[in-house]
Amino acid sequence: MVRAPYFDKNGVKKGAWSQEEDDKLREHIEKYGLWNWREIPKFAGLSRCGKSCRLRWMNYLRPDVKHGNYTKEEEDLILRLHEKHGNKWSKIAATLPGRTDNEVKNYWHAHLKKRTVKNQNTLVLKEKCSGSTSESEGSQTNKEMEAKTVVSYTPSNLILESTPLSPETSCSELSNLSTDFAPKLPVSAGTNWNNIAEDVLSSVPTFDESIGDFWTEPFVAGSASDQDNFPGLSFYQEEPFVSYYDDGMDFYYEMMQELPGNN
DNA sequence: AAGCCTTCCAACCGCAGCTCC
DNA sequence: GGGAGCTGCGGTTGGAAGGCT
Incomplete structure (x- = not known):
């Protein structure tokens, strides 16, 4: 391999x-x-x-890298974030402690891509059967539409959305990771x-x-x-600690804010 | 049993973005 | 401002492993 x-x-x-x-x-x-x-x-x-x-x-x-054994929650999170951000693997990986962008990307292509394609085909079929949805949903806001689309990917999203994480908890977890x-x-x-x-x-x-x-x-x-x-000497003395997740923190917090129940 | 095909993960490559001078 | 050096990201590929015929 x-x-x-x-x-x-x-x-x-x-x-x-x-x-x-x-x-x-x-x-x-x-x-x-x-x-x-x-x-x-x-x-x-x-x-x-x-x-x-x-x-x-x-x-x-x-x-702090973990391998294999993606949980249902991780899968759902990847699906949701991919729907929102597209192929921004580093962004997605930043919200999954222990997962790397490469691994998330591979997992997506190996396991999740098929599922979304399948679901999208199902959606298209449903739309064709029930007629255009744009008229019936014309009064909905973009955010509502987006949320509806995401939820339609997989029923297990309901599990994730029913267990929102508090920003405090999430950030502290990530903070630990960055200093672990x-x-x-x-x-x-x-x-x-x-x-x-x-x-x-x-x-x-x-x-x-x-x-x-x-x-x-x-x-x-x-x-x-x-x-x-x-070359390392001056660096060590000036910047002794390296954080792997600094960039992801703001995004993670931002994402948690957007989860249902956190507004 | 043997050859072919598919899956999937580690690793490579090119390029964009950032920082420093 | 712009060029050089460095870092990180995302797409792509190589190939082992397992499944299929």
């Missing part, structure tokens, strides 16, 4: 991640945090491009950053330089100047 690992012409490894690579990346991020995706593979001793590392971390290695994985940063008065940098660099292999954009550029063993300017 995964692509066979291979090295491209630049010496950058592609395809499936090995356990060893996962361990290296996880260990590095847990130790030093997230600071610069292009540099991380270099310092973690990985033959991957930064983009690949980011994807692997975000979609698989992150400690605060990188274990070795920030202390006695921290010797140069030692850390040398430590990290000790296992770095060497690859040929090549041209390419930010993401495809292969990691290159750091030069002496790289070691002197370990």
Whole structure:
């Protein structure tokens, strides 16, 4: 189910991640945090491009990511949000703690898309049988119409709508998520950053330089100047915590406000 | 049993948006 | 203002696994 690992012409490894690579990346991020995706593979001793590392971390290695077993509530929420926002997977995923945009997107295409297509066909058939609905519903507001359409997707929406979450509860849950994985940063008065940098660099292999954009550029063993300017150091001291859900919070609150019973 | 087909998830790719200089 | 560097998003693809004929 995964692509066979291979090295491209630049010496950058592609395809499936090995356990060893996962361990290296996880260990590095847990130790030093997230600071610069292009540099991380270099310092973690990985033959991957930064983009690949980011994807692997975000979609698989992150400690708060859960896999498989979507609940009925999650399915319904995805359906509702997709109806409202379209293919804005990151927006949708932001409201599903532990789910990634990639996973939501895959789940949609694998399981939910068929259902909505089926339901839409059913709706069209019903409309054709009962005539145009625009006249009979002409007095309804757009919001009412939208709500009606969403509910028509699946009867189980009723379950979700009958159990509205309070914004306070939801936000605090998400807030916990955003801090659950605060990188274990070795920030202390006695921290010797140069030692850390040398430590990290000790296992770095060497690859040929090549041209390419930010993401495809292969990691290159750091030069002496790289070691002197370990890029993560200033970041750690200025911004020690990284939140994965900051952007989703406002949206989540906004969405909860719009749930029936919260107006 | 063997070959073909379908499903579905991990990973890749291109590009838009943001920030900094 | 605009160019470079970086990040994140969404569409697409590769291919293993399981089902079907």
